[in-house]
Amino acid sequence: MTAPGQPVDLTQLAAHGKESRTAVATRHIDTPLTRLAGVRHPVVQTGMGWVAGPRLVSATAAAGALGILGSATMTPDQLRSAIREVQGRTDAPFGVNLRADAGDAEERVRIIIDEGVRVASFALAPSRELIARLKDAGVVVIPSVGARRHAEKVAAWGADAVVVQGGEGGGHTGEVATTVLLPQVVDAVDIPVIAAGGFFDGRGLVATLAYGAAGIAMGTRFLLTSDSTVPDAVKARYLAATVRDVTVTTAVDGLPHRMLRSELVGSLERSGRLTALLRAVRHAASFRAVSGLSWPQMVRDGLALKHGKDLTWSQVLLAANTPMLLKSSMVEGRTDTGVMASGQVTGLIEDLPSCAELVDRVVREACAVLDGLPGGAEPRQ
Structure with missing residues (x-):
């Protein structure tokens, strides 16, 4: 014993x-x-x-x-x-x-x-x-x-x-x-x-x-x-989700990304290439301000992300700036403008x-x- x-x-x-x-x-x-x-x-x-x-x-x-x-x-x-x-x-x-x-x-x-x-x-x-x-x-x-x-x-x-x-x-x-x-x-x-x-x-x-x-x-x-x-409002979205409310999408940054379904995710999936690029540039500027990284550093990080992957440059920018989309929900409580990464187990x-x-x-x-x-x-x- x-x-x-x-x-x-x-x-x-x-x-x-x-x-x-x-x-x-x-x-x-x-x-x-x-x-x-x-x-x-x-x-x-x-x-x-x-x-x-x-x-x-x-x-x-x-x-x-x-x-x-x-x-x-x-x-x-x-x-x-x-x-x-x-x-x-x-x-x-x-x-x-x-x-x-x-x-x-x-x-x-x-x-x-x-x-x-x-x-x-x-x-x-x-x-x-x-x-x-x-x-x-x-x-x-x-x-x-x-x-x-x-x-x-x-x-x-x-x-x-x-x-x-x-x-x-x-x-x-x-x-x-x-x-x-x-x-x-x-x-x-x-x-x-x-x-x-x-x-x-x-x-x-x-x-x-x-x-x-x-x-x-x-x-x-x-x-x-x-x-x-x-934020509590974001936690409430997770707790209300069923297993069918979790999806895998490549629309956010070109890579398979599991997250809660939301209006933003739907909008990204419907966006054309130009809209995606403009959104990526805007988020890139925001992340640069928050992170303190220089543009050359962000470009180097983007090149590292692109290495070995068939990504467009708009997808590379989005991949480098996904943190801003996450911050919008995880810190600011904005479920309408942020993404909510989620395991399937949320349901x-x-x-x-x-x-x-x-x-x-x-x-x-x-x-x-x-x-x-x-x-x-x-x-x-």
Whole structure:
């Protein structure tokens, strides 16, 4: 039997399926992710731009999960300030997410190292050099990928773990479902794999552990918490959505992007090329003012986005400025002028718990599911 407050060994749970449920609240599930990141629970809050700020991240970290700051929408000075704010709120480990193709990625990596951040998370595969620099400084490197070959590449370059997002996930996404992509990656690499796309409860955590993953990452579920700074009107739109109210469109930036259906999305899908270009230029000017990036830096970022993709220049501009469309909704509460990135799982979410309540609920559910698994079943001829 597992003593209260001690980590749970999954094999023990399977063997002792009738362990008292009164111990659930004091248990935690020990996996390669918890040991790698130094957190209590194998749950990750993803680094969502304009959403994953100091309040949400510190609340997640204090709850025993791994909170990730979304730095892509911050200037370097804002990033340093946000890191220090989280550190002032909690002593628990947390991470920072950044774009590997950003023109100032080197500067952001230096800030992460200088400020003693535990984990560096990447939205795109970082270079071998960036991985080495972070690892030499003792930072855990966890890139996010959407294909097996990408996982194999970053693993070969020294990444400590990888987040694998299936097509159900919000924001930029692929076509392969998590249940198909996850086992491919687990079988292909020998580093911890974290599953993302379609998760919101303890049953999903147990399912990923059965696949051989080390934990789950959730974006939309953490967005819909009381600790999230997203305006109430926007949260209400998410809570009212059904699974059919979530769509994948390329109209926003030329790349498959999963989000809530809205009048803006419909308008973008009906727009001609000239209208799209004018809209892109307007958003480019807005993002330049907010981000502090120069036009040459934005052009370099646009070229990085265009590399290997069949995008028009209007799509490149939109891709570089999607943050402004997200800010309009996630910060300003303008559901009419902003886009609302969303996982397909939105249609299953009905409440706004605190991060502490959410993490506790996920772990309790996972332990209850593990407790209920049959321990003595034998195959029949």
